Amino acid sequence: MYENSAAILNSLLASLSRVSSSDTPGIHIKQLANIILSVQPTAEERHFRYTIRMAYVYGQGCCYMGSCANFDDNFIGRSALDQQGMDLATRIAVTDAIYAGFPGSPQSTFSLDGSLAKRSRRRARLITEFVGSYASRKRGFTIGIVGVVSEFVKSFKEQGFNVIAFDLDPIVVGKIYGGVEVRHGISSFDDLSRCDVILATGMSLWTNTLATLVCFANAYDKPLLLYAETAAHLVPYLVGRGITAAIAEPFPFYVFGGDAVIRMYSAIQNLPHARGVICLPEI
Known part of the structure; x- marks a missing residue:
């Protein structure tokens, strides 16, 4: 694609x-x-x-x-x-x-407040529950996380899912987070093919791995969801165009002060066209 x-x-x-x-x-x-x-x-x-x-x-x-x-x-x-x-x-x-x-039009919106630890745990729970809604509860169901967040791993395991974790950061690869050893990148499609749902970070745009994930997920008919701080505004417009659903966290992110927001998108966002020409906002 x-x-x-x-x-x-x-x-x-x-x-x-x-x-x-x-x-x-x-x-x-x-x-x-x-x-x-x-x-x-x-x-x-x-x-x-x-x-x-x-x-x-x-x-x-x-x-x-x-x-x-x-x-x-x-x-x-x-x-x-x-x-x-x-x-x-x-x-x-x-x-x-x-x-x-x-x-766009998110399916649901959540705010994050409180201490940094509280924000982190609530964020993980919201995201993993949303991703879990695309998963069957059958025994041995496996979530693939591309771009490791330890709180996500922990939350998925608490919900009864198996987790396979992937990352490109050499500092992270080979280490244990949430009881799961992190594997390198997405070079092993055998490992990725064992995942029933794939959750990838928006940073996969910058690492140039998102296109590969889209092709893989479409070829093997696997749901591909993105959680995005990177490209939080544009990622919802990829729903139905290569990805299944999106979780967007626009700036300021939960690790900064101010109001942090999580938006869930599970429906196709219509590209902003009017009569074939872009409708740009007034400044």
Whole structure:
């Protein structure tokens, strides 16, 4: 269905690019930034170390990265539809920031408050219960997690599911989280084929593994769900276009202050077209 992450972004931008920048004076890049994040929400959770690429067009777009890469601030003021020369993280953040203007219709919305530990555990429970609704309760049912979150592993196991965990971070691979050893990447399709439902992180867009997961899930008829801080605004528009459902957590995320929100999407989001041409919000 998709060759790589660039192809996924191109599919979302295909109709947007039919509008010239002169017709859309508001659709320019107003902000780019990097946030360096180091956080361990609970004593049982892994220590997350990431850089987050931020962009603002109609709202705050985000992309988690594994390292602190610089961005070209010459993109500030450029049309957000003109992404030539951008690295993948910037493209994801900018496209996400465009789609922030089209909030879609979530099936349900939940707020997260309280201490960081309380937020982390409630978030895990909400997400795993939503994913579990796509699973049969038959004995031996297996959830595949691509992008390990220890609280997710723990919550799935508490609900009686088997878990196979995958990650690309060499610091995480081979370690035990929630009683499950983390396997490397998604290189072993034998392991992935044992999973009845696959839950992947939105960061799989940045690691260029989402397209592979989409192809695999469609070929083997397995539900593929995304939980997305990366690309939280655009991921709902992939429901029915390669993924089964989406859990979106737009910025500010639960590890920051302020109100954190989880939105569940299980229905196809109509791409924001009007008579074949994009309907861009007023600025």
